[in-house]
Amino acid sequence: MRLAWFSPFPPVRTGVADCSAELVAAFRGRGYTIDPFPAESAHDFPWRHRQRPYDLIVYQFGNSSHHDYEWAYALRYPGLVVLHDICLHHARAAFLLREKRVADYRAEFAWSHPDVTPDAAELAIAGMDSRLFYDWPMTRALFEASRLVATHQSTPNSPTPNSQIRLGHGELVSPERRRDARAGVRARHAIAGDTVLFGLFGGLTPEKRIPQVLGAMRAVIRHTPSARLMLSGSAAAHFDVHAAIEAHQLRAHVVVTGYVPDAELTDHIAACDVSLNLRWPTAGEISGTWLRALAAGVPTIITDLSHLSGVPSLDPRTWQPNGDARCPTVDVRTSDLGPRSSVTVAIDIVDEDHSLRLAMKRLALDADLRAELGRSGQQWWQREHSLDAMVEDYERIMREAAARPDPGVQLPAHMRGDGDTVLHALLDPFGLESPL
Amino acid sequence: MTITLNGDPYDTDAATVAALLERLDIDPRRVAVERNFVVVKREAYGATPVETGDQIEIVNFVGGG
Numbered sequence: 001m002r003l004a005w006f007s008p009f010p011p012v013r014t015g016v017a018d019c020s021a022e023l024v025a026a027f028r029g030r031g032y033t034i035d036p037f038p039a040e041s042a043h044d045f046p047w048r049h050r051q052r053p054y055d056l057i058v059y060q061f062g063n064s065s066h067h068d069y070e071w072a073y074a075l076r077y078p079g080l081v082v083l084h085d086i087c088l089h090h091a092r093a094a095f096l097l098r099e100k101r102v103a104d105y106r107a108e109f110a111w112s113h114p115d116v117t118p119d120a121a122e123l124a125i126a127g128m129d130s131r132l133f134y135d136w137p138m139t140r141a142l143f144e145a146s147r148l149v150a151t152h153q154s155t156p157n158s159p160t161p162n163s164q165i166r167l168g169h170g171e172l173v174s175p176e177r178r179r180d181a182r183a184g185v186r187a188r189h190a191i192a193g194d195t196v197l198f199g200l201f202g203g204l205t206p207e208k209r210i211p212q213v214l215g216a217m218r219a220v221i222r223h224t225p226s227a228r229l230m231l232s233g234s235a236a237a238h239f240d241v242h243a244a245i246e247a248h249q250l251r252a253h254v255v256v257t258g259y260v261p262d263a264e265l266t267d268h269i270a271a272c273d274v275s276l277n278l279r280w281p282t283a284g285e286i287s288g289t290w291l292r293a294l295a296a297g298v299p300t301i302i303t304d305l306s307h308l309s310g311v312p313s314l315d316p317r318t319w320q321p322n323g324d325a326r327c328p329t330v331d332v333r334t335s336d337l338g339p340r341s342s343v344t345v346a347i348d349i350v351d352e353d354h355s356l357r358l359a360m361k362r363l364a365l366d367a368d369l370r371a372e373l374g375r376s377g378q379q380w381w382q383r384e385h386s387l388d389a390m391v392e393d394y395e396r397i398m399r400e401a402a403a404r405p406d407p408g409v410q411l412p413a414h415m416r417g418d419g420d421t422v423l424h425a426l427l428d429p430f431g432l433e434s435p436l
Numbered sequence: 437m438t439i440t441l442n443g444d445p446y447d448t449d450a451a452t453v454a455a456l457l458e459r460l461d462i463d464p465r466r467v468a469v470e471r472n473f474v475v476v477k478r479e480a481y482g483a484t485p486v487e488t489g490d491q492i493e494i495v496n497f498v499g500g501g
Binding site for chain 2 (some may be wrong): 042043044045046047048050051068069070071073074075076285414415416417421
């Protein structure tokens with residue numbers, strides 16, 4: 001199969017870029033011919049496609065500006081769209097409004113969400129980055145103009161049915177590597193080997209629930225005074241993590257490492273006893289650091305979100321399975337992953353402070369539970385989140401997408417406009433013609 | 437003759453930029469063309485020769501989105 005692959009690639013530092021690089025290498029190894037089209041070379045695509053049509057065009061979309069350039073192609077050349085985030089509203093609004101396309105944003109919002117008052121568009125136009133954006137994903141055009149849309153998570157509110165691809169990320173960490181990482185990373189940050197260490201990774205933003213984690217940490221150290229929290233990631237401009245640590249009087253219990261290069265990140269995660277992978281609000285993404293923690297055999301705590309409803313998890317209020325009894329209480333004597341074993345602890349967002357304290361306190365004290373969750377989490381990762389699992393799903397879905405016809409769809413006018421509209425608009429008032 | 441077209445070797449007998457676009461089935465209104473690092477104006481496509489070793493870049497406009 002010959003593929004055109006629209007996506008950012010490294011050195012762009014996003015999870016989607018890394019994922020695309022891994023996938024392209026894997027598919028080339030399986031005999032596929034793939035032409036990558038990042039932003040800087042996308043203009044080559046139309047004539048290459050005209051000269052020799054691709055069997056399938058694959059578009060990787062996330063809720064960030066790195067994907068702005070893909071919209072024009074995805075709407076004009078239908079293919080397989082893979083959504084790494086279920087919600088694209090933040091990126092879409094920022095793109096249109098940055099280009100001063102206010103009328104286009106209003107039109108697109110009204111068309112994408114006809115059940116919402118059009119006045120809601122004024123939120124973004126006024127510069128307010130509303131949390132309501134998460135309820136209005138602005139993805140209708142991609143769903144209707146594509147041959148097939150796939151996601152890495154369940155999408156109960158998606159405009160049309162879509163396919164699911166297991167997201168592969170991370171590398172299996174052996175017990176030997178974990179032992180070495182534990183010794184090396186802890187030595188570097190002056191953390192004793194027998195200290196119960198919680199870790200939180202990635203950009204240090206409030207969405208990672210850092211204030212709530214610090215509040216829970218206060219409760220943990222009353223029972224486990226030696227416990228520590230390691231925050232590894234870049235500081236955010238809009239959140240003063242050091243001030244938050246001071247406010248909770250936790251300076252002696254928290255280590256802030258700053259940005260950790262990607263090559264060292266897995267070892268930092270593996271050095272911890274528990275990985276905190278909370279998220280709210282969310283664009284429906286799957287945390288890359290959570291997957292790395294699973295692959296490293298580190299027990300995890302996540303937020304119980306609808307797009308993660310398929311993950312067997314424990315409710316720390318009862319230590320029973322979350323949801324509709326989809327799995328039994330974790331059995332610490334069992335080492336094999338049964339079809340219903342819990343692989344993580346999930347926090348109900350409406351009881352977050354209470355549930356998080358219960359979860360962190362129990363995991364700080366219960367080494368058997370940590371070990372069992374680490375084992376079952378690692379087995380879950382092998383089954384659901386390895387690169388092989390992702391490639392297998394991609395091959396199935398790409399075959400399905402390639403066999404489908406292009407959809408005929410009427411999009412708002414601005415989505416299919418000419419490429420030189422802006423140029424003409426600039427020159428016309430001066431009576432000038434385009435030099436091209 | 438062989439030219440370099442958007443970074444790749446390309447064999448053609450097109451004598452001018454306009455002929456090259458025609459061979460490639462490209463609408464000249466939708467592209468910008470650069471020949472040996474100089475932008476070619478649209479009205480000059482018919483008079484601009486394509487010669488062996490030329491480096492031609494064709495940039496497509498894709499509007500909308």
